[in-house]
Amino acid sequence: MSITVTLPDGNSLELADGATGADAAAAIGPGLARAALAVELVGGGEPNAETVAVARHELGVRDLARPLPDGAAIAIVTKGSGQAALELMRHDAAHVLATAVMELYPGVKISIGPAIENGFYYDFEFPDGVSISEADFAAIEEHMRVHIKSAEPFERVDIPVAQARERFVTEGQDYKVELIDDLVSAADSHTPLETVSLYTNGPFTDLCRGPHAPSTASVGAFKLQSVAGAYWRGDSTRTMLTRIYGTAFFSKQELQEHLERLEQALARDHRKLGRELGLFFFSDLSPGSPFWTPAGMVIWNGLTELWRAENRKRGYREVSTPILYDAELWKQSGHWEKYRDNMYFTEVEERPMGLKPMNCPAHIQIYKEQRRSYRELPIRYSEAGLVHRHEPSGVLHGLLRVRHITQDDAHIFCTEEQVQSEVVECLRFGFAIYELFGFPVRLELSTRPDQRIGSEELWDRAEGALEGALRSEGLEFELNPGDGAFYGPKIDLHMTDSIGRSWQLGTVQLDYSMPERFDLKYTGADNAEHRPVMIHRALLGSFERFIGILIEHYAGELPLWLAPVQAIVLTVSERVRAYAESVSDELLQRGIRAELDERDESIGRKVREAELRKIPFMLVIGGREAEQGTVAVREHGSRRDDQERSGAQASGEAAEALTIDQFVARVLDAGGAVPVGRPSQAPDGHEV
Numbered sequence: 109m110s111i112t113v114t115l116p117d118g119n120s121l122e123l124a125d126g127a128t129g130a131d132a133a134a135a136i137g138p139g140l141a142r143a144a145l146a147v148e149l150v151g152g153g154e155p156n157a158e159t160v161a162v163a164r165h166e167l168g169v170r171d172l173a174r175p176l177p178d179g180a181a182i183a184i185v186t187k188g189s190g191q192a193a194l195e196l197m198r199h200d201a202a203h204v205l206a207t208a209v210m211e212l213y214p215g216v217k218i219s220i221g222p223a224i225e226n227g228f229y230y231d232f233e234f235p236d237g238v239s240i241s242e243a244d245f246a247a248i249e250e251h252m253r254v255h256i257k258s259a260e261p262f263e264r265v266d267i268p269v270a271q272a273r274e275r276f277v278t279e280g281q282d283y284k285v286e287l288i289d290d291l292v293s294a295a296d297s298h299t300p301l302e303t304v305s306l307y308t309n310g311p312f313t314d315l316c317r318g319p320h321a322p323s324t325a326s327v328g329a330f331k332l333q334s335v336a337g338a339y340w341r342g343d344s345t346r347t348m349l350t351r352i353y354g355t356a357f358f359s360k361q362e363l364q365e366h367l368e369r370l371e372q373a374l375a376r377d378h379r380k381l382g383r384e385l386g387l388f389f390f391s392d393l394s395p396g397s398p399f400w401t402p403a404g405m406v407i408w409n410g411l412t413e414l415w416r417a418e419n420r421k422r423g424y425r426e427v428s429t430p431i432l433y434d435a436e437l438w439k440q441s442g443h444w445e446k447y448r449d450n451m452y453f454t455e456v457e458e459r460p461m462g463l464k465p466m467n468c469p470a471h472i473q474i475y476k477e478q479r480r481s482y483r484e485l486p487i488r489y490s491e492a493g494l495v496h497r498h499e500p501s502g503v504l505h506g507l508l509r510v511r512h513i514t515q516d517d518a519h520i521f522c523t524e525e526q527v528q529s530e531v532v533e534c535l536r537f538g539f540a541i542y543e544l545f546g547f548p549v550r551l552e553l554s555t556r557p558d559q560r561i562g563s564e565e566l567w568d569r570a571e572g573a574l575e576g577a578l579r580s581e582g583l584e585f586e587l588n589p590g591d592g593a594f595y596g597p598k599i600d601l602h603m604t605d606s607i608g609r610s611w612q613l614g615t616v617q618l619d620y621s622m623p624e625r626f627d628l629k630y631t632g633a634d635n636a637e638h639r640p641v642m643i644h645r646a647l648l649g650s651f652e653r654f655i656g657i658l659i660e661h662y663a664g665e666l667p668l669w670l671a672p673v674q675a676i677v678l679t680v681s682e683r684v685r686a687y688a689e690s691v692s693d694e695l696l697q698r699g700i701r702a703e704l705d706e707r708d709e710s711i712g713r714k715v716r717e718a719e720l721r722k723i724p725f726m727l728v729i730g731g732r733e734a735e736q737g738t739v740a741v742r743e744h745g746s747r748r749d750d751q752e753r754s755g756a757q758a759s760g761e762a763a764e765a766l767t768i769d770q771f772v773a774r775v776l777d778a779g780g781a782v783p784v785g786r787p788s789q790a791p792d793g794h795e796v
């Protein structure tokens with residue numbers, strides 16, 4: 109008897125019955141056998157006389173030591189396998205962490221220890237009187253290193269549930285006992301749970317589904333990072349456990365780079381900078397909803413001006429709609445059924461009403477207000493639309509995760525024939541906007557989710573249309589199955605910021621369902637009634653989140669056109685006050701956001717403070733400037749768009765003397781005005 113498996117290159121491999129992932133790797137070559145960490149089942153053959161299709165639940169990464177099902181399509185996981193390999197290894201590292209902690213702290217209780225996005229953690233209950241801090245990390249890491257060096261194999265056993273339970277009862281591992289009891293009660297009554305899997309490495313045994321690498325030697329460069337309290341099962345009525353976070357990479361260099369990025373991100377945290385620069389704040393009086401200060405509103409208004417002009421240029425017409433609606437509207441739109449948990453409801457004169465979580469049903473009302481002809485299409489409505497979405501307080505995060513969201517929203521109503529070109533135009537619009545901020549863009553196509561409205565046929569059409577638009581432009585994209593909106597598939601626009609983090613900003617969503625639900629129509633050239641198609645799109649995402657991202661991207665040194673104060677006039681002495689006031693007034697008159705610092709402080713101190721506020725231009729006014737009618741210009745120490753000049757400034761060279769006219773020209777030259785109507789480049793280099 110033998111089995112056949114398919115490899116990523118399409119070749120098939122014949123192996124003895126019962127062959128494992130390790131056998132498959134060895135059959136391919138000795139190098140791969142050494143490098144193999146696990147095996148991934150990526151699919152199964154079509155069932156026929158010889159092969160049985162691999163069950164869906166068997167897909168995924170599994171131990172090298174487990175037998176392979178006949179007909180499986182497999183890929184050997186090595187260090188080079190990207191995220192799958194990192195996750196596997198970080199889970200290994202979590203077990204090694206628990207191994208070390210149990211050695212160092214007898215009596216500690218273990219709970220769970222998964223890999224997470226950028227590392228891993230393990231939750232412990234330390235014995236009474238023992239508390240852990242970062243000061244203990246060195247000793248724990250030292251023990252971890254010993255276990256990694258000894259390359260202890262991860263050995264899996266599948267044992268009867270009762271036996272596993274007894275073992276953990278004897279060991280006093282209450283959390284493991286509870287986990288087993290939960291697994292038993294969650295199991296289907298038709299197929300009760302018979303066995304559970306345990307993994308042992310060296311002295312440590314854990315209840316664990318796996319998979320794991322062959323041994324602890326897989327764990328590369330690692331570091332323990334922090335300690336936090338975490339309720340058992342996230343339930344605030346249960347015990348508060350101690351969570352130790354760590355991260356691990358296959359190489360020292362990758363770990364180093366990651367730690368450096370974290371440090372940079374910390375220095376750029378928009379919540380910290382927002383406070384220091386006085387841009388916005390949050391209050392417990394309205395959780396998840398920012399209060400914008402006058403300085404913050406300068407940024408907001410600059411973006412709004414850009415948004416409005418760019419939309420107008422592309423044939424969008426601005427609308428404004430209410431935020432509170434009769435619940436009946438949300439029933440008709442499907443939000444009641446699919447999105448209610450994210451919405452806020454109230455009662456007004458005994459009518460149940462809900463705050464809009466999306467602007468679409470509102471724009472639909474404007475479309476429906478009149479009879480529509482094919483001659484009017486496409487109709488493009490834009491709105492800086494204020495929506496509210498419930499986010500649990502635990503996940504609120506500065507401007508990046510709020511409940512009060514102002515979307516740069518738009519809805520396009522068009523004919524079926526116009527869909528592709530409208531989608532293409534939306535993408536180009538996005539590219540033009542991101543280019544202004546120097547963001548490289550990455551596209552993802554997300555298809556039908558489990559929770560959805562609309563027939564399969566509509567979904568087929570909508571997904572086909574979006575893919576067609578991407579292909580027609582020759583744009584590269586990643587497929588993200590199951591992540592579409594409940595009413596339609598979408599193309600998401602992701603960008604990468606200056607420290608390499610990826611953010612989803614824009615979205616272009618195609619929708620055949622809402623027009624059905626709201627019975628939207630237009631009269632065609634044939635005089636008959638037709639159904640328009642709806643495109644939902646936002647490019648910045650929301651003004652709140654976009655500003656948060658910009659602050660981090662620029663580390664608070666916003667482009668000149670968004671800087672709350674563009675120039676600060678600094679007096680050297682009391683005698684030049686009148687002239688300084690006239691300079692600051694004139695700048696304001698000429699549209700430059702100027703401020704005057706005429707305090708009785710040393711000029712050195714005034715410059716330092718202006719530097720801390722990251723004000724792009726400092727205009728020093730002394731006796732000579734007052735006499736000659738000039739200003740002495742200093743630029744902010746590290747302005748990124750002006751590296752050369754600022755380099756000279758930072759090294760202490762004398763400030764430059766300019767007349768007011770020259771200075772105003774300099775500001776405009778350096779991009780001091782909202783960049784509307786600037787030609788911009790699509791990623792392929794064509795002008796759009």
Ligand SMILES: [Zn+2]
Nearest residue numbers: 314316317318
């Ligand atoms: Zn585990």
Ligand SMILES: [Zn+2]
Nearest residue numbers: 466467468644
């Ligand atoms: Zn919408």
